[in-house]
Amino acid sequence: MRMTSIKEKEQAVVEEFELFDDWMDKYNHIIEMGKALPVIDDQYKQEKYLIKGCQAQVWLHAEQKDGRVHFTADSDALITKGIVALLIRVLSDQKPDDIIDADMSFIDEIGLKEHLSQTRSNGLVNMIKQMKLYALAIKG
Numbered sequence: 001m002r003m004t005s006i007k008e009k010e011q012a013v014v015e016e017f018e019l020f021d022d023w024m025d026k027y028n029h030i031i032e033m034g035k036a037l038p039v040i041d042d043q044y045k046q047e048k049y050l051i052k053g054c055q056a057q058v059w060l061h062a063e064q065k066d067g068r069v070h071f072t073a074d075s076d077a078l079i080t081k082g083i084v085a086l087l088i089r090v091l092s093d094q095k096p097d098d099i100i101d102a103d104m105s106f107i108d109e110i111g112l113k114e115h116l117s118q119t120r121s122n123g124l125v126n127m128i129k130q131m132k133l134y135a136l137a138i139k140g
Contacts, residue, residue: 003068006098009090010106017110026110027079034081037088040074051130054123056080062134068093069135080120083112084127091131096139100132 004012020026044061051058056077062069071092075081090106091099107113113121 003093006090006094006102010104010109013086013090013106014109023111023115026115030082030086031078032082033085033089034075034078034083037074037081037085038072040072044072045074051123051126053126054080055117055119056123058084058123058127060084060127060130060134062131062138064138065093067095069096069099069138071131071134080123083116083120083124087124087127087131091135096135099135100139102132104128 017026017029020029040059040061045059049059049061051060054075056075058073058075058080060071060073062071064070069092071088073081073084073088075084090104091102094102107124113124116124
């Protein structure tokens with residue numbers, strides 16, 4: 001079975017978001033993604049797994065499975081949980097190098113950053129940074 005590349009996953013997200021006419025529908029879609037996010041193991045809901053610089057609490061854990069990075073996460077805020085679910089959908093189960101090199105251009109393509117508050121936008125950047133750091137550590 002061929003693995004879907006990050007670019008292919010990004011393109012799928014862009015096409016999905018094009019189905020919605022306004023941002024309220026897109027926010028609702030993001031929130032639904034968060035609700036569908038598999039529950040993170042309670043052992044990872046600790047301080048050391050919290051992403052710094054997020055307004056909401058976001059726990060992120062990464063582990064290696066068959067040479068690929070697998071992410072799990074949770075948040076105490078619905079929209080933030082949806083955003084991390086979106087990032088996991090694109091970056092999880094990819095090779096560390098592919099995660100490190102991902103340009104994440106789909107975020108701008110769907111207009112996500114400009115529709116987030118400054119603090120949430122910073123949180124988004126910090127989530128991506130942390131996912132890339134995990135990939136780097138696993139590659140290391």
